[in-house]
Amino acid sequence: MKYDCIIIGGGLAGLTCGLKCLDDGLSCAIISAGMSALHFSSGSIDLLGYDPPGQVVPAPFETLSRFIEARPGHPYAKCGPETIEASLDFFRRELLAEGLEICSNGRDNHFHVTALGTLRPTYLSQASVxxxxxxxxxxxxxxxxxxxxxxxxxxxxxxxxxxxxxxxxxxxxxxxxxxxxxxxxxxxxxxxxxxxxxxxxxxxxxxxxxxxxxxxxxxxxxxxxxxxxxxxxxxxxxxxxxxxxxxxxxxxxxxxPTLPPSILGLRMDNALKSRFAARGGVFIAGDRVIGGEITGGRLDHVHTRNYGDSRLRAGHFVLAGGSFFSGGLVSEFDRMSEPVFGLEMDYQPGRGNWYSPAFLDRRGHPFLEYGVKTDQALRPLDRHGRPVENLLCVGAVLAGYNPVKEGSGGGTAIATGFQAALRVAAD
Ligand SMILES: Cc1cc2nc3c(=O)[nH]c(=O)nc-3n(C[C@H](O)[C@H](O)[C@H](O)COP(=O)(O)OP(=O)(O)OC[C@H]3O[C@@H](n4cnc5c(N)ncnc54)[C@H](O)[C@@H]3O)c2cc1C
Structure with missing residues (x-):
């Protein structure tokens, strides 16, 4: 089996990446172990809800350039404002093709009501919200x-x-x-x-x-x-x-939105998967990538729990395994790791630094910013600190952003998934 692109993880980032790959005429398979954050999410897409001091951002596209300039290591800086906007337009079109209408407040944020009755700024919501x-x-x-x-x-x-x-x-x-x-x-x-x-x-x-x-x-x-x-x-x-x-x-x-399971998130998940299949993508559900061989700075193949010794090959691979929540990252008592390839991670050692004492801290917990270290092209670094040429990382597995503090989770998943597909197609 050889594809132009194999994506590890079928959440928001992996599916967006897969759809864009197919849109660009590439053959693509997604291998996904289980449920994604979508099943637990509000079903709205946060782009940039809060500025660094914690104030609500009314117009994210007016703020993005400055935000990126101040944070060159942020995943948004690896995409750029034009690509971010193009990715959201693409995402909306793909969902609309499946009958799921996603609305924005022009180019401004809007508020949606949470299950607890608080108002949260977000950028895209389903038409029923x-x-x-x-x-x-x-x-x-x-x-x-x-x-x-x-x-x-x-x-x-x-x-x-x-x-x-x-x-x-x-x-x-x-x-x-x-x-x-x-x-x-x-x-x-x-x-x-x-x-x-x-x-x-x-x-x-x-x-x-x-x-x-x-x-x-x-x-x-x-x-x-x-x-x-x-x-x-x-x-x-x-x-x-x-x-x-x-x-x-x-x-x-x-x-x-209700407590999980989130029907709003499930609608989105269904629509993305159905669109991926309709465009000719191969979705391998319920299997986990457990390793791969990196030689000469390139990932040659991956293997999975169910395929045993079979090697799954592709020209390019995209790691979209999510964060700790989905098993894309793992924490032990005194260390954190990326479990599939052992990629270099950005995190602060010392368990006491990982979380804030207040469970519902508005600034989020520090561990939310930890993840796989990548260069500006979203390529991760192997155990020796060298970039892996044909492997790109997208979504919540990435280091350098805090989805809760910034209100940027969905936007980062979509923008980096889209950006990775552009890079694969360009190669
Ligand atoms: C509970 C929760 C609620 C959230 N709600 C919102 C929200 O309402 N709005 C918003 O904008 N953001 C929200 N976020 C932020 C969220 O991180 C992003 O929105 C986004 O959904 C993350 O997508 P992802 O594809 O990167 O990762 P995930 O959604 O976590 O998907 C990763 C997928 O990869 C699979 N996987 C992991 N490892 C492997 C492997 N080795 N082999 C194969 N498959 C693997 C997992 O099973 C999973 O299906 C929420 C996050 C969480 C955790």
């Missing part, structure tokens, strides 16, 4: 409603509303909460494992009883015309279900 109509309505309504389905444990309107009320932006707004009772789930609250976002998503997909759902939503909204529901409104058929629900209720409905 942010669109022109929601933007117009959001801060102008005298009353908004936050509702859930009775028995669903992964979203709590009372908590979300309490935090929204503390926000000065809603000082003139009444926020009502409520829950709708659905007859099909009367038994399931006994067993929380059988009543998750996926179950609700499937119920909405089936179209069963949408009239009843609409009537109960309208009743629970108590006169509010702007209604937030947990993001469970359809797992696959979300466009049709959402439209039908708004038509039936005559309300403006927006989705609020």
């Amino acid at each position: 942010f669109n022109e109509r929601i933007r117009e309505a959001f801060f102008r309504q005298p009353r908004i409603a936050v509702l859930t389905v009775k028995g669903f444990r992964d979203f709590h309107p009372g908590l979300a509303a309490a935090n929204l009320r503390r926000n000065a932006l809603f000082k003139d707004c009444e926020i009502v909460t409520g829950q709708i009772e659905l007859p099909w789930f009367e038994q399931t609250p006994q067993n929380p494992h059988e009543f998750r976002s996926i179950d609700l998503g499937r119920m909405f997909d089936s179209g069963r009883g949408l009239g009843l759902v609409a009537a109960r939503v309208k009743e629970a909204a108590r006169g509010a015309v702007f209604v937030g529901l947990p993001a469970v409104i359809g797992f696959e058929d979300y466009n049709r279900v959402m439209k039908r629900l708004m038509d039936l209720t005559e309300l403006i409905i927006y989705e609020v």
Whole structure:
């Protein structure tokens, strides 16, 4: 088996890279061990939400050039503002081709409501979370409603509303909460494992009883015309279900991310994988790359847990294994490592330096900035400090950025994945 490009890891970065490779006419395979951060994410793409002192960045593209200049080692500096913008446009087009509409607030950030009722700046959101109509309505309504389905444990309107009320932006707004009772789930609250976002998503997909759902939503909204529901409104058929629900209720409905599993993230994951397959990519799911041979500064082949002794060869390889969360990086008691190739990492020794004492520290934990060291071309350094010519690193496996502190996780994954594909195609 020989491909133009083999990508290790099928999260946001690996899939974006794969799609761009295919778009450029290259043959491409992705080997991916398991779930990615998308399954746990808000489904919105953060580009640059906060500046170094922690203030919200209203217009990321106005700030990016200065940001990059001040941080030449940042992954964004290895892409440049034009490529970053092109990558986001490409990403949106690819998802739209699969029916998933992604909206921006022009070239500015917008806020999305988190499951806890805080507002977070982000750059791209699914149309059910942010669109022109929601933007117009959001801060102008005298009353908004936050509702859930009775028995669903992964979203709590009372908590979300309490935090929204503390926000000065809603000082003139009444926020009502409520829950709708659905007859099909009367038994399931006994067993929380059988009543998750996926179950609700499937119920909405089936179209069963949408009239009843609409009537109960309208009743629970108590006169509010702007209604937030947990993001469970359809797992696959979300466009049709959402439209039908708004038509039936005559309300403006927006989705609020829930605790995992995230349906918003799963929609994105499904759409990216489906597009990758439609473009002719090979996705090898459930297998893990466990090593490879680097000789003369080039990676010759990789081998995986399932393929045993078979060697998977390619002209280029891209490492998109994610961070500690996905096993792309590993931490032991006193050291950190990149487990597949033993690439050189950028991190501060001494376990005490890895985290901040406050769990929810707004600045994020220092370990979030640790990762694989690369040159300006995204090439990693081998055990002897020499770049590996035909291996590129993308996404959360990279060192030099802090997705929480900067609000830059999704943007970095997409931009570096796209940039790596451009380099592979140019070679
Ligand atoms: C819980 C969580 C929530 C987040 N939410 C958001 C959000 O809402 N918005 C945002 O902008 N950013 C968010 N981020 C930041 C996030 O890092 C990026 O958005 C992005 O999804 C990272 O993508 P990635 O492809 O680099 O890595 P990942 O999504 O982690 O994907 C890596 C993939 O590689 C696979 N893999 C690892 N090692 C191997 C191997 N050896 N062989 C084969 N496969 C392997 C893993 O199984 C996984 O599927 C979140 C991060 C986390 C951890």
